[in-house]
Amino acid sequence: MGYPSGNIRVAVKSLLQQINQLAKELHMPVNLRACGVSKEQFTIVKQHISEAALNDACTKTNPRTPTANEIESIVEKLL
Incomplete structure (x- = not known):
């Protein structure tokens, strides 16, 4: 998917950032x-x-x- 995922912590942090970014773009409460x-x-x-x-x-x-x-x-x- 092109997001940083060097280890599990980095992957989870990256996933959370992407989810929060998507929520903002869709004007959804977090x-x-x-x-x-x-x-x-x-x-x-x-x-x-x-x-x-x-x-x-x-x-x-x-x-x-x-x-x-x-x-x-x-x-x-x-x-």
Whole structure:
């Protein structure tokens, strides 16, 4: 694809940059704050989001089952 990928970290960083660039070009929000979700609103629903992700059927088929703390850490990055 022509993007830097000397190692896995470089490849992931490059992929994220390209995704963010595409989102900007398409005028798409890149996080919940850009969608107008306030910190207060997020705090109210973040536990539900984490629980739903942990209980989702797709999560159960992952090669490695994430912990509740790992899911919460990922969810925190949504804002």
